[in-house]
Amino acid sequence: MEDVDSPVLDLRHRGRAAGAVVFARGEGAWWGDDAGYFAMTNGGQNTLGQIVKYQPSRYEGTWRESVEPGTIELFAEPNDSALLSNCDNLTVAPWGDLVVSEDTKGVCRIIGITPAGEYYVIAENPHVGNELAGVCFSPDGSTLFANVRSQATRSRSPDRGLPFSRPAQLGVDRRRAGTSCRAGAKAVPI
Numbered sequence: 001m002e003d004v005d006s007p008v009l010d011l012r013h014r015g016r017a018a019g020a021v022v023f024a025r026g027e028g029a030w031w032g033d034d035a036g037y038f039a040m041t042n043g044g045q046n047t048l049g050q051i052v053k054y055q056p057s058r059y060e061g062t063w064r065e066s067v068e069p070g071t072i073e074l075f076a077e078p079n080d081s082a083l084l085s086n087c088d089n090l091t092v093a094p095w096g097d098l099v100v101s102e103d104t105k106g107v108c109r110i111i112g113i114t115p116a117g118e119y120y121v122i123a124e125n126p127h128v129g130n131e132l133a134g135v136c137f138s139p140d141g142s143t144l145f146a147n148v149r150s151q152a153t154r155s156r157s158p159d160r161g162l163p164f165s166r167p168a169q170l171g172v173d174r175r176r177a178g179t180s181c182r183a184g185a186k187a188v189p190i
Helices: 011-017
Strands: 026-032 035-040 050-055 071-076 087-092 098-102 108-113 119-125 131-137 143-149 154-156 163-165 168-173
Touching: 035 087, 050 087, 071 098, 087 131, 098 131, 108 131, 119 143
Parallel strands: 026 087
Antiparallel strands: 026 035, 035 050, 050 071, 087 098, 098 108, 108 119, 131 143, 143 168, 154 163
């Protein structure tokens, strides 16, 4: 790109016209399996979200990086809300799949995406508009945790009267035959 310090502040528009990915409403970032993943909740052709993967150079941070630079690639952009809608927080599962929570006005789910690009549902919250967020695994990788943000869990801070959320927790333990859930969320074994 030429004129990257343009006083017109049009670099993002020129970059998009040249094929660059626009980080639209970036909300989730995670480092795992030697790569960085970034979720753009409103990204993509249909604004249903997209996930970008950054694979650093083996010479990252050295002068040799310019000879063999890292790569950034579009990892996921489903453009089909049945697969994934408005990706938000994400993490890498112990088995290597990406685990993504949705932030929609509808039923929010936790979706797994394999390295081959296959999507599967891990859990869903049947309460419309209650976002599942903050997905992460226990240190031993056996339990996936998420928070459930909802209108029912919103209240006012005592000191300033501002709304804030008191999330409920959801845990899915793959060591058990069943699942362990709170706050009315429906979960499936992983």
